[in-house]
Amino acid sequence: MxxxxxxxxxxxxxxxxxxxxxxxxxxxxxxxxxxxxxxxxxxxxxxxxxxxxxxxxxxxxxxxxxxxxxxxxxxxxxxxxxxxxxxxxxxxxxxxxxxxxxxxxxxxxxxxxxxxxxxxxxxxxxxxxxxxxxxxxxxxxxxxxxxxxxxxxxxxxxxxxxxxxxxxxVGSGHFVKMVHNGIEYGMMQALAEGFAILQGKTEFDLDLAAVAEMWRYGSVVRSWLLDLTAATLHKDQVLADIAPIVADSGEGLWTAQAALQQKVPAPVITLALQMRWASQGKDDYAAKLLAMMRNQFGGHAVVQEAK
CATH class of the missing domain: 3.40.50.720 (NAD(P)-binding Rossmann-like Domain)
Incomplete structure (x- = not known):
């Protein structure tokens, strides 16, 4: 009809x-x-x-x-x-x-x-x-x-x-979508960090795809994002061909700015946004300077960047 x-x-x-x-x-x-x-x-x-x-x-x-x-x-x-x-x-x-x-x-x-x-x-x-x-x-x-x-x-x-x-x-639809995307940033970051910790425990030789699949049923962290994570890990757990760069499209920044304007604490969303910036190389200079500080006060070795 x-x-x-x-x-x-x-x-x-x-x-x-x-x-x-x-x-x-x-x-x-x-x-x-x-x-x-x-x-x-x-x-x-x-x-x-x-x-x-x-x-x-x-x-x-x-x-x-x-x-x-x-x-x-x-x-x-x-x-x-x-x-x-x-x-x-x-x-x-x-x-x-x-x-x-x-x-x-x-x-x-x-x-x-x-x-x-x-x-x-x-x-x-x-x-x-x-x-x-x-x-x-x-x-x-x-x-x-x-x-x-x-x-x-x-x-x-x-x-x-x-x-x-x-x-x-007018405006409320895009405002709710903005906050939705800010929440999405935080949820994605938490899942990514959790699986990175699991992957790093090499002596357990964990099957990350199996863990993700198991969590999809009955777990309090079950979600569509977890479903997509499980599908990704089922295909490839190493991700060797994927560059560690995550883009941000604006909504996370706007959500963090709205939180600041309202004086509402939103550390998870804000930090998830900043982690995306870090993945884009925007913390490279700060990291280099930190390495030099450690070298100056403690004589710690500085790793030279490959040319």
Whole structure:
């Protein structure tokens, strides 16, 4: 049963699979991507309608239109908003699904609403598994705007009555997603450190994959992140070909900053963020200086870096 039409702008790893899930489960999707071949390929695969321009996408949608932007946060999202806003009409809804800073979303909402268009900020979690498992959706906006998006939220979520939440006014969706990602940093760091300790106890010759698999059942640390860890270790416990570099995409920093502003102690999230920076070589100079201090006061040997 069709639930209406929605425009999807941005068909990357998240946006493409969201369009697939929507089309598969009863929505009619009109999709646009700056590289038009992506939209055309998805149209051939799924039956969605490909739009060659944002103008064409808007023309293919009935009023009030729902247009969901699934683009990188920052300039790409802002540029598309400026481009599509003059094409929309009063009562249309623009959904920003980027991993955006909540304050930026609140500012964008004022610009969008000045044109008579409603703005909904949507934090989306689920990654590459979202097509199969569904997405966790945290949305902010006016109740009447969210109500128009609700049929699509119910399809994208793991179930119509679970995995999505109207968190509050504009900005609240991205704020809840920001904190969600901060928690994710801490959980991932704890799992990584724990398995590093297990791996270091060489005299026990522990089967890390077996430990992870066992913990998945009945343990208080069982979680989806543990499931993914177990799958990784089942394939490769040595990880010799993996560089010890972990990127950070912003949400952990924003969460730590929010904690500081509110004077809420959040040492686990903050330290997990700093460990990601350390993995990127951002502690190299400090470590070198520490080695030289030990050399100066105690005569401890300094390891020369290989050239």
């Amino acid at each position: 069709a639930v209406g039409k929605i425009g999807m702008v941005g068909l990357g790893r998240m946006g493409g699979n969201m369009a697939r899930r929507l089309q598969r489960d009863g929505a009619e999707v009109v999709a646009y991507n700056r590289h038009i071949e992506k939209a055309q390929e998805l149209a051939q695969e799924t039956g969605i309608q490909a739009a060659g321009t944002l103008q064409e996408l808007v023309e293919k949608l009935p009023a009030p239109r729902v247009v969901w932007l699934m683009l990188p946060a920052g300039a790409p999202t802002a540029e598309h908003i400026h481009e599509i806003l003059p094409l929309l009409a009063t009562g249309d809804i623009l959904v920003n699904g980027a991993n955006a800073f909540y304050g930026e979303s609140m500012t964008q909402a004022k610009e969008v609403e000045a044109h008579g268009v409603e703005y909904v900020d949507a934090g989306v979690s689920g990654g590459v598994w979202g097509l199969q498992e569904g997405y966790a959706l945290m949305v902010g906006g006016k109740p009447e705007a969210v109500a128009k998006v609700e049929p699509f939220l119910k399809i994208l979520a793991p179930g119509p009555d679970k995995g999505w939440l109207h968190c509050g006014p």
